[in-house]
Amino acid sequence: MYTQAMDIPNTDGPTAVPAINEQAREAEFNERAGRGEIVEAKDWMPEAYRKTLVRQISQHAHSEIVGMLPEGNWVTRAPSLKRKTILLAKIQDEGGHGLYLYAAAETLGTSRDQMLDALHTGKAKYSSIFNYPTLTWADIGVIGWLVDGAAIMNQVPLCRCSYGPYARAMVRICKEESFHQRQGFDLLLALSKGSEAQRAMMQDAVNRWWWPVLMMFGPHDKDSQNSELSMKWGIKRISNDELRQQFVDATMPQGELLGVTFPDPDLRYNEARGHYDFGAIDWSEFWNVVNGHGPCNKERLQARVDAWEEGAWVREAALAHARKQAARVAAAAA
Amino acid sequence: MNAPIAALNPAHVSYVLRIADGSLILAQRLSECCGHGPALEPDIALTNIALDLLGQARLLLSHAGALEGQGRDEDALAYWRDASQFHNPTLCELPNGDFAQICLRTFFYVAWQAQLWTALSASKDAALAAIAEKSSKETRYHCEHLAGWVVRLGDGTADSHARMQRALNYLLPYTNELCVDDDIDLAAAAAGIGPLPSSLNDAWTAQVQAVLAEATLSLPASTPFRSSGRRGQHSEAMDYVLAEMQSVARAHPGAQW
Numbered sequence: 221m222y223t224q225a226m227d228i229p230n231t232d233g234p235t236a237v238p239a240i241n242e243q244a245r246e247a248e249f250n251e252r253a254g255r256g257e258i259v260e261a262k263d264w265m266p267e268a269y270r271k272t273l274v275r276q277i278s279q280h281a282h283s284e285i286v287g288m289l290p291e292g293n294w295v296t297r298a299p300s301l302k303r304k305t306i307l308l309a310k311i312q313d314e315g316g317h318g319l320y321l322y323a324a325a326e327t328l329g330t331s332r333d334q335m336l337d338a339l340h341t342g343k344a345k346y347s348s349i350f351n352y353p354t355l356t357w358a359d360i361g362v363i364g365w366l367v368d369g370a371a372i373m374n375q376v377p378l379c380r381c382s383y384g385p386y387a388r389a390m391v392r393i394c395k396e397e398s399f400h401q402r403q404g405f406d407l408l409l410a411l412s413k414g415s416e417a418q419r420a421m422m423q424d425a426v427n428r429w430w431w432p433v434l435m436m437f438g439p440h441d442k443d444s445q446n447s448e449l450s451m452k453w454g455i456k457r458i459s460n461d462e463l464r465q466q467f468v469d470a471t472m473p474q475g476e477l478l479g480v481t482f483p484d485p486d487l488r489y490n491e492a493r494g495h496y497d498f499g500a501i502d503w504s505e506f507w508n509v510v511n512g513h514g515p516c517n518k519e520r521l522q523a524r525v526d527a528w529e530e531g532a533w534v535r536e537a538a539l540a541h542a543r544k545q546a547a548r549v550a551a552a553a554a
Numbered sequence: 555m556n557a558p559i560a561a562l563n564p565a566h567v568s569y570v571l572r573i574a575d576g577s578l579i580l581a582q583r584l585s586e587c588c589g590h591g592p593a594l595e596p597d598i599a600l601t602n603i604a605l606d607l608l609g610q611a612r613l614l615l616s617h618a619g620a621l622e623g624q625g626r627d628e629d630a631l632a633y634w635r636d637a638s639q640f641h642n643p644t645l646c647e648l649p650n651g652d653f654a655q656i657c658l659r660t661f662f663y664v665a666w667q668a669q670l671w672t673a674l675s676a677s678k679d680a681a682l683a684a685i686a687e688k689s690s691k692e693t694r695y696h697c698e699h700l701a702g703w704v705v706r707l708g709d710g711t712a713d714s715h716a717r718m719q720r721a722l723n724y725l726l727p728y729t730n731e732l733c734v735d736d737d738i739d740l741a742a743a744a745a746g747i748g749p750l751p752s753s754l755n756d757a758w759t760a761q762v763q764a765v766l767a768e769a770t771l772s773l774p775a776s777t778p779f780r781s782s783g784r785r786g787q788h789s790e791a792m793d794y795v796l797a798e799m800q801s802v803a804r805a806h807p808g809a810q811w
């Protein structure tokens with residue numbers, strides 16, 4: 221998911237063991253969070269809860285803004301003005317999601333600049349999915365349909381997560397993500413009714429994105445590092461494997477409508493389970509991408525670093541102007 | 555409402571297309587920046603302006619297509635004309651350059667649009683007047699936002715000032731074209747379709763010079779240079795803009811998207 225790297229070990233080092241009286245507060249906190257009570261920024265919270273949330277929300281925010289890049293790759297070439305408008309507005313939404321999420325994380329005492337620095341130096345992760353290339357126009361439809369679709373599966377439960385500012389940000393975000401998903405499907409529906417070449421383009425995109433999308437949900441529950449604690453704290457509500465299964469089940473009938481197949485010979489409905497079975501995920505590919513060796517890791521990160529560094533003089537100028545303005549106002553008042 | 559629209563005279567379609575093409579090509583240039591801004595807020599704001607310009611372009615192209623009466627819709631006009639058939643001012647197609655140049659170019663053009671929309675509200679072409687009315691609200695916001703950046707960067711640091719001054723020296727000559735009348739403008743103005751570009755000159759100059767002064771920039775000497783995009787003779791940059799914009803559409807003639 222956008223926060224799938226929550227399932228891999230934290231490199232910040234262990235959090236110190238709390239003192240005895242802290243342990244009592246923590247037990248009370250865990251109990252409250254477990255009951256579904258909402259935690260607000262000013263409330264006391266265990267340090268580990270705060271750290272975990274900052275990691276999770278900033279990963280999520282980074283995913284939103286890195287995610288602008290693969291789609292931005294097709295804005296200038298969108299084949300109709302209507303599709304260009306939809307795509308540009310979608311990418312703008314993703315930037316807005318980044319803003320809400322950085323703001324939510326900032327309520328926990330970490331600045332946006334600190335979080336961006338962690339992204340730019342490679343310390344912070346973002347979703348593995350955005351390290352895949354967008355090779356044809358159909359990729360834009362598949363990203364909306366499957367990537368935003370998978371994101372929704374994970375994010376709807378987060379609207380009820382224990383941390384208030386995060387939950388409220390997710391409510392706004394989820395509304396927009398479901399638009400994105402429908403728009404992506406609609407783009408593909410047009411391709412499905414189009415020429416042979418358009419249908420082939422769509423099938424090729426599904427073939428390339430299918431497995432990486434399944435990996436978005438993160439490792440199997442048995443291999444996931446942070447899930448148990450996050451469940452207890454109410455910042456994760458449904459397990460990786462359950463979400464992945466929900467996603468596959470929801471996607472199959474949509475794929476049928478589009479007339480696409482999925483690149484998995486083991487994919488079939490299992491009457492006994494009432495769910496679709498699917499084949500084994502290639503986790504070596506997942507870990508390679510998470511650890512920086514995917515097809516576009518270097519390019520994505522470099523694009524973010526370049527934008528930030530090339531924008532430094534702009535940010536400095538804006539600050540300098542604001543200082544001068546303040547001085548002028550003060551001088552006029554004196 | 556559904557009666558076929560008739561052009562008031564042969565220059566009518568060309569007059570509308572020039573306005574449409576300016577919005578479209580500038581939107582295309584701005585959309586190149588999406589996701590690469592100096593911070594999230596200005597990135598989102600520029601994308602917002604690109605979206606508004608694109609919205610204007612779609613309304614205006616559809617209107618031009620209807621006036622022309624040959625069945626060309628917004629996409630036929632955007633994707634299937636060649637460079638010499640586009641009539642945007644050259645200013646709109648120039649490469650983006652740095653953030654100073656992006657802001658100043660866009661400011662110059664939207665400030666011109668602001669004057670144009672006001673004058674177009676009196677157009678005998680009711681549909682065009684309605685598009686102008688709708689656009690004028692968003693253009694007012696664009697002007698404010700971009701004037702803010704021109705001032706911020708002009709006044710900010712020595713580096714940002716130098717960049718903004720360089721952008722001004724480069725771009726100002728391209729604005730000469732905005733306020734020069736030709737036969738199409740004369741015919742359109744005579745028919746009550748829209749203003750002569752020259753009639754917008756004083757208000758545009760006043761608005762722009764006030765912002766440049768606040769930005770502590772100095773006006774370069776005037777030059778006889780004239781670009782000619784409005785006549786269909788573009789800069790070298792234009793064909794690349796179109797090659798990119800039209801590539802997918804042209805690879806699939808007749809396709810629906």
Ligand SMILES: [Fe+2]
Pocket residue numbers: 284313314317393397
């Ligand atoms: Fe998003």
Ligand SMILES: [Fe+2]
Pocket residue numbers: 314368396397400
């Ligand atoms: Fe989205």
